[in-house]
Amino acid sequence: MSEDLSGRRIAHYRIDGVLGRGGMSVTYKATDVRLGRKVALKVIGEHLAPDAEFRERFVDEARNTSAIDHANIVPLYDFDEVEGLLYIAMRLVDGQDLSGHIKEGPLTPARTLTLLAQVAEALDMLHGKGLVHLDVKPANVLVTTKEGTREHVYVADFGLTRRGATGHRTRTGDFLGSPTYAAPEHLRGEPVDGRTDQYALACMLFACLSGRPPFQGGVQEVIQGHLGQTVPALSQLVALPPAIDDVIRKGTSKDPSQRFPNCAELINAARVALAGVAQSSAPAQIGPQSGSIPAQSPMSGPTPVQQGQYQGGYQQQPLSDPVRLRPPNQVGVSAFTSNQKERPPWFAPVIAAAVAIVVIIIVVIILSPRDEPARQPKTSSSPTLNIGDEPTSKKPLPTSVPVRTSR
Ligand SMILES: Nc1ncnc2c1ncn2[C@@H]1O[C@H](COP(=O)(O)OP(=O)(O)O)[C@@H](O)[C@H]1O
Numbered sequence: 245m246s247e248d249l250s251g252r253r254i255a256h257y258r259i260d261g262v263l264g265r266g267g268m269s270v271t272y273k274a275t276d277v278r279l280g281r282k283v284a285l286k287v288i289g290e291h292l293a294p295d296a297e298f299r300e301r302f303v304d305e306a307r308n309t310s311a312i313d314h315a316n317i318v319p320l321y322d323f324d325e326v327e328g329l330l331y332i333a334m335r336l337v338d339g340q341d342l343s344g345h346i347k348e349g350p351l352t353p354a355r356t357l358t359l360l361a362q363v364a365e366a367l368d369m370l371h372g373k374g375l376v377h378l379d380v381k382p383a384n385v386l387v388t389t390k391e392g393t394r395e396h397v398y399v400a401d402f403g404l405t406r407r408g409a410t411g412h413r414t415r416t417g418d419f420l421g422s423p424t425y426a427a428p429e430h431l432r433g434e435p436v437d438g439r440t441d442q443y444a445l446a447c448m449l450f451a452c453l454s455g456r457p458p459f460q461g462g463v464q465e466v467i468q469g470h471l472g473q474t475v476p477a478l479s480q481l482v483a484l485p486p487a488i489d490d491v492i493r494k495g496t497s498k499d500p501s502q503r504f505p506n507c508a509e510l511i512n513a514a515r516v517a518l519a520g521v522a523q524s525s526a527p528a529q530i531g532p533q534s535g536s537i538p539a540q541s542p543m544s545g546p547t548p549v550q551q552g553q554y555q556g557g558y559q560q561q562p563l564s565d566p567v568r569l570r571p572p573n574q575v576g577v578s579a580f581t582s583n584q585k586e587r588p589p590w591f592a593p594v595i596a597a598a599v600a601i602v603v604i605i606i607v608v609i610i611l612s613p614r615d616e617p618a619r620q621p622k623t624s625s626s627p628t629l630n631i632g633d634e635p636t637s638k639k640p641l642p643t644s645v646p647v648r649t650s651r
């Protein structure tokens with residue numbers, strides 16, 4: 245979306261610049277000129293403003309955000325519409341979202357736990373109110389150091405948040421959102437609940453500790469990963485205890501009933517698994533713990549992603565955001581089933597040719613014994629019906645057949 249309202253005014257907000265863009269809206273840094281305070285102003289995309297469904301979603305987002313009062317959820321200030329533009333004004337979080345931090349490389353285990361414990365707390369509270377966020381990902385986790393001595397986290401973007409198990413798709417049934425952190429049941433169009441967000445949180449845990457999301461590549465590769473593959477072992481990518489692999493595996497179980505009872509339990513289990521390394525001020529070294537890569541100095545900055553080890557997740561990520569995917573044919577039946585394979589380009593012509601040949605053969609078989617003799621009576625001096633010549637023929641004997649005649 246290319247629109248940029250910077251420099252313009254919407255109601256009593258002066259738009260100062262772009263904070264971020266999504267598929268449905270642009271979030272600006274703005275000034276509330278009445279109160280003289282900075283705000284974040286999320287404005288629905290001009291191209292979607294006339295779309296009743298998206299307007300409704302935006303209104304839902306405002307309601308959901310305002311319904312939640314939690315230290316780790318970005319507070320809503322205002323919601324209105326001016327000249328056909330719907331907007332939400334909220335607290336401006338002075339910092340960077342988590343995707344920006346992960347781009348710089350893996351986070352230390354201690355920092356990961358500090359940040360994600362706050363996300364878990366916000367999500368569990370949301371789930372306790374019967375809401376599911378459905379777009380838990382680093383870009384929707386805002387991090388600031390300006391509000392206290394430690395980094396404070398705000399969960400943002402309630403654009404896809406839904407109450408209960410249904411309604412998490414568009415009216416046409418499309419999956420809407422980013423598949424990079426999406427749980428299999430969400431991608432399949434099956435019922436969702438707090439465990440769906442927990443799956444995404446476990447994927448974020450993986451991303452914070454390794455610098456890349458668990459499944460990379462194009463949209464279909466990522467979806468197939470979530471649907472059918474086990475998340476890669478983190479301890480094979482970075483020098484962390486293998487116990488963290490079990491935690492991530494449980495949090496990303498394909499079957500929601502196999503996951504942790506809530507998000508806080510996932511983070512507690514991660515804390516236990518990382519107990520031996522959580523005090524280190526260095527991110528986990530790239531490569532398995534038992535590998536030959538020397539440990540990094542604790543005072544150095546984030547570990548750079550080494551060339552050839554793996555591709556940096558976000559830099560390489562070709563997914564646009566959000567993704568709108570054609571839905572499964574019916575709820576519960578996946579359009580993305582793991583055994584669904586792309587057919588090679590020659591498949592259709594070969595099948596068509598084979599069908600045509602079979603049809604021609606059938607037509608020839610049906611027509612030839614009946615008509616051929618009539619059109620081309622054999623001139624042989626001894627026309628014969630050699631019944632044994634067509635062993636496979638089950639047809640009744642033709643009515644007009646040249647037979648051996650006796651003159
Ligand atoms: N309150 C805020 N303060 C600072 N930055 C924000 C705030 N809200 C959103 N952003 C930034 O803008 C981006 C897009 O906002 P978001 O609400 O996630 O919209 P979208 O639905 O387009 O993803 C976020 O990823 C974040 O970087």
Ligand SMILES: [Mg+2]
Binds near residue numbers: 266383384401
């Ligand atoms: Mg967002």
